[in-house]
Amino acid sequence: DQQVKQNSPSLSVQEGRISILNCDYTNSMFDYFLWYKKYPAEGPTFLISISSIKDKNEDGRFTVFLNKSAKHLSLHIVPSQPGDSAVYFCAASDTNAGKSTFGDGTTLTVKP
């Protein structure tokens, strides 16, 4: 039973446009959510996070939105840049458990 799902394996956008990556979860115990970015031949790196008590968190070009009732979160990147091309992983944590559950990842390609 996959508790964190990223239903779009890939996404392609034009440079300068908005990229929207989506993530759904099923476990109501999850109370903290993180996004990681992964380039080929490197480990994932942390990008942005959000607590379940918030519905939005912004950091520069990156904004994460959380809809608790729908158990859905999304990552918005605007404007998208070619250097944003990477695999993006959504992760969800039950903060009492001390670990995160990751989604399958979405490969973002930003075309110049």
Add this chain to the structure above:
Amino acid sequence: DVKVTQSSRYLVKRTGEKVFLECVQDMDHENMFWYRQDPGLGLRLIYFSYDVKMKEKGDIPEGYSVSREKKERFSLILESASTNQTSMYLCASSLGTSGRNEQFFGPGTRLTVL
């Protein structure tokens, strides 16, 4: 900067061999994790450890064991490697025991079992 290093970037082993994957972090993090990454399956947690000599099973522990004798070092052991363990293995660490803390990942070890 937090640094997580893994002993090998690429490894080729034979079926039945015992395989050791080593991970070292330099920031005094309590938590350490081992994942495998496979196409279409994302990152799956094998084992994690929240303290020296402590370990917890993740989602796919079968066929693996771990060792944490020192705080900075977390080893993944494949007792008898099989072809279905061919994968990318990623080690990570995080500060504290809360799931709120971001994880810092090593570069990964691509293991091929022939």
